[in-house]
Amino acid sequence: MIDPGKAVKNVSVNEPTPVAGPAKLIAGLIFGIAFGFLLQKGGVGKYNVLIGQLLLQDWTVAKVMMTAIIVGMIGIFFLHRFAKVNLHIKPTQLGPNIIGGLIFGAGFALIGYCPGTAAAALGQGSWDALFGMAGLIAGSFIYAEFNGSLRGTLEKWGDFGKVLIPDLLRVNRGVSVVIIAVLLTAALLVLEKFTVR
């Protein structure tokens, strides 16, 4: 299996141009403001929109995410093809990905915000997001406490390393991007036709 991280370094003709120093921090600030702004405008800082998605009443979250994936994916793979960006791939580990994912989902249903949308929610004056953020900080520390013992056990289960969908499909990345873009667009068309919001 190709390690995408290594593949990037091999094709890197021009180094990507990360902004350094104070400029980097200012970039984080500007991008963060834009992210929170978009989340709030997209309604995904609202409790009813997020819990509505988990109750399968309101499909806004799915529409935002799938559109972001289509647009983001096409641009990132295009830029990566010309060695303008690095990919940032986390390893596929079935145990942690699945169990962690399910635990995350349970917490998501209880709060009605996620780590990013809680920030947008707080900004829009939904003060209950503060409790969720306090819980997120506490939970992060609890994880750090247990991480040492999880490393030897659960976190090793089902470790496949860095795997991309093109590796699974055994087609090149361009073809994979087209396939996923078509499937997600079809899903969006179905949502647009059958859902109220």
Added chain:
Amino acid sequence: MGRALSCLLALVPTVALAAADPKLNALNYPGPTWSPYLVGAGIGVLSWLTFYFSDKPIGASSFYATVAGAIGKVFARRHTESLPYYQDNPPKFGWETLFVPAAILGGFIAAWTGGDFTNEWLHPMWVARFGESIALRAGVCLGGGILMAFGARLAGGCTSGHGISGTLQLNVASWIAVICFFIGGIAVAMPLYFL
């Protein structure tokens, strides 16, 4: 295709349940002020910019781990520094530390310019189901936050890091994680509201 099919199947219980009590129907409360497709496209373009200019994917959950580590160092410095997680991910001020607080500001600007500022401790849909107690909401959020952060760290990311940045890179881990986020979420939210 699996996604599309599950969407169709999901409509049946949705219609039946929504008819039961209008106060428990998310659609009876205000939704997005902009088109979700416009916002989604905007987030997609934003991820091009963060990759290109900052060499970073959009992500939120690691911010909370950094804050937790910084607080831990104040109260129990040696213990915090001895934890393997913080040895690998030392809590230091950087791009991510600014990103989430900046998102709070961005949320404020968006709500303020859109006449959408809520100024409320409890959402009316929560009140309709669980009553007026702020303490109950605080307890549930605290517990939910603990589960959510633990799950995010275990899975390797949250709805931003895996759900958007990972999936758009076609990372298999992220597609598995995001599907599990929603399976877990639906499995808990449904009984919470409809049992």
